Amino acid sequence: MFRAVKSVLRFRRFERNSALRRLNKAANIEDLRKICMRRLPAGVFGYIDGAAEDERTVQRNTAVFSQVTFKPRVLRDVANINLSTDVLGVPVSFPFIISPTGFTRIAHPLGEIAVARSAAENHIPFTLSTMATRSIEEIAALANPAFQDEPSRVSSSARNWFQVYVWKDRGLLKELLDRAKDAHFEAIMITVDTAVLGRRERDVRKGFTLPPKVGVDTIFDGMKHPAWTWGLLRNDPIRFANVVGSGTEDGSTAITLADHVNAQFDQSLSWKDIEWFRDVWDGPIVLKGIQTVEDAKIAATQEIDAIALSNHGGRQLDDAPAPLELIEPVIQSVNGEIEVYCDGGIRRGSDIVKAMALGATACMAGRPTFYGLGAAGQRGVGWALDFLQDGMARTMALLGVRDVKDLGREHINWE
Numbered sequence: 001m002f003r004a005v006k007s008v009l010r011f012r013r014f015e016r017n018s019a020l021r022r023l024n025k026a027a028n029i030e031d032l033r034k035i036c037m038r039r040l041p042a043g044v045f046g047y048i049d050g051a052a053e054d055e056r057t058v059q060r061n062t063a064v065f066s067q068v069t070f071k072p073r074v075l076r077d078v079a080n081i082n083l084s085t086d087v088l089g090v091p092v093s094f095p096f097i098i099s100p101t102g103f104t105r106i107a108h109p110l111g112e113i114a115v116a117r118s119a120a121e122n123h124i125p126f127t128l129s130t131m132a133t134r135s136i137e138e139i140a141a142l143a144n145p146a147f148q149d150e151p152s153r154v155s156s157s158a159r160n161w162f163q164v165y166v167w168k169d170r171g172l173l174k175e176l177l178d179r180a181k182d183a184h185f186e187a188i189m190i191t192v193d194t195a196v197l198g199r200r201e202r203d204v205r206k207g208f209t210l211p212p213k214v215g216v217d218t219i220f221d222g223m224k225h226p227a228w229t230w231g232l233l234r235n236d237p238i239r240f241a242n243v244v245g246s247g248t249e250d251g252s253t254a255i256t257l258a259d260h261v262n263a264q265f266d267q268s269l270s271w272k273d274i275e276w277f278r279d280v281w282d283g284p285i286v287l288k289g290i291q292t293v294e295d296a297k298i299a300a301t302q303e304i305d306a307i308a309l310s311n312h313g314g315r316q317l318d319d320a321p322a323p324l325e326l327i328e329p330v331i332q333s334v335n336g337e338i339e340v341y342c343d344g345g346i347r348r349g350s351d352i353v354k355a356m357a358l359g360a361t362a363c364m365a366g367r368p369t370f371y372g373l374g375a376a377g378q379r380g381v382g383w384a385l386d387f388l389q390d391g392m393a394r395t396m397a398l399l400g401v402r403d404v405k406d407l408g409r410e411h412i413n414w415e
């Protein structure tokens with residue numbers, strides 16, 4: 001018994017040290033991405049990294065930031081930089097929200113637990129996907145020390161949001177919303193850009209399913225990535241944790257994402273359905289996936305609180321506009337009625353500064369923390385958040401702006 005405990009402790013120490021060694025070699029999110037790519041089987045990495053069709057949108061989301069240049073001012077006393085602002089009326093340590101990602105345990109056994117914990121430690125909101133591999137209740141329990149397998153600074157002030165894919169079965173959806181309410185989730189985020197699934201050709205090529213099917217390819221890939229395979233084998237099977245036992249597709253049999261979406265999601269969703277959400281959810285509502293000024297204007301007339309300008313990280317409609325391009329015209333058209341988040345392409349703190357200078361309330365990202373999780377578990381997620389936050393503070397110091405609330409159009413050039 002004593003020997004077994006000793007080996008577990010030794011194994012944990014080994015895991016921690018090797019995660020630290022990997023992170024010491026990373027200088028930016030692109031480095032995290034490369035570490036993640038080396039550690040995960042190709043099909044799994046393709047699910048995270050990939051996007052729709054020719055993947056032009058995902059590239060554009062990031063590339064467009066290089067078109068914005070700064071107008072740095074000097075001799076401005078930048079000894080103290082303040083990144084803190086409000087999101088949905090509650091302070092955040094920096095203007096950042098973790099975007100929802102489905103099937104997160106595919107990168108690391110802790111999955112959404114690691115991401116939610118890091119978000120809470122950093123005093124920013126975490127969004128749990130409908131297709132999460134940890135349940136609403138598991139995320140809510142994070143404030144409970146008994147649940148934690150390592151020391152954590154997560155407090156009961158954790159801000160959890162629940163992302164909603166609108167299923168045909170409204171009864172089941174209502175049950176989920178009731179559970180989110182009971183678990184003190186602060187807001188819901190309705191994703192409106194997924195009437196059908198975008199064609200993600202890396203997944204098509206690999207025949208990628210959730211969970212991955214065991215075949216010659218996956219066994220061979222698994223042998224090449226022993227740490228990942230060991231993590232998968234020694235933990236509970238990965239499931240759509242919010243619907244286990246509900247009689248709906250819960251991931252216990254391999255299914256392609258496209259088949260899952262086409263079977264479950266309501267293609268007839270329209271603006272009038274937003275009223276249904278207003279009736280059943282009395283907290284803040286965020287609409288995720290707004291991609292035009294016209295739709296932003298309609299959104300501002302609804303009883304909602306915020307929109308996320310988003311093309312799903314380029315995973316839905318290829319050649320959709322980049323969120324950054326939309327911020328300024330959208331801000332001008334919604335007259336301050338709702339908060340506006342920029343979701344997609346954020347890879348540096350300086351990207352957040354640019355989006356804020358254009359008028360965004362906050363930024364969101366999915367892949368940076370997912371890469372961190374795949375590269376080094378919870379430490380990798382924390383690394384990604386620290387990197388973005390430090391980058392923001394450094395950029396503002398070099399730009400001569402002390403307070404994030406003072407960022408404006410005068411600090412950037414963009415034709």
Ligand SMILES: Cc1cc2nc3c(=O)[nH]c(=O)nc-3n(C[C@H](O)[C@H](O)[C@H](O)COP(=O)(O)O)c2cc1C
Pocket residue numbers: 047048049061099100101102129130131163191288310311312313314315343344345346364365366367368370
């Ligand atoms: C692996 C992966 C899974 C995702 N799953 C979801 C999801 O379940 N629900 C959702 O609304 N968006 C999902 N998204 C989109 C993200 O919420 C977000 O819009 C996108 O990642 C932003 O782009 P970025 O990765 O460049 O930050 C997912 C994105 C990735 C990369």
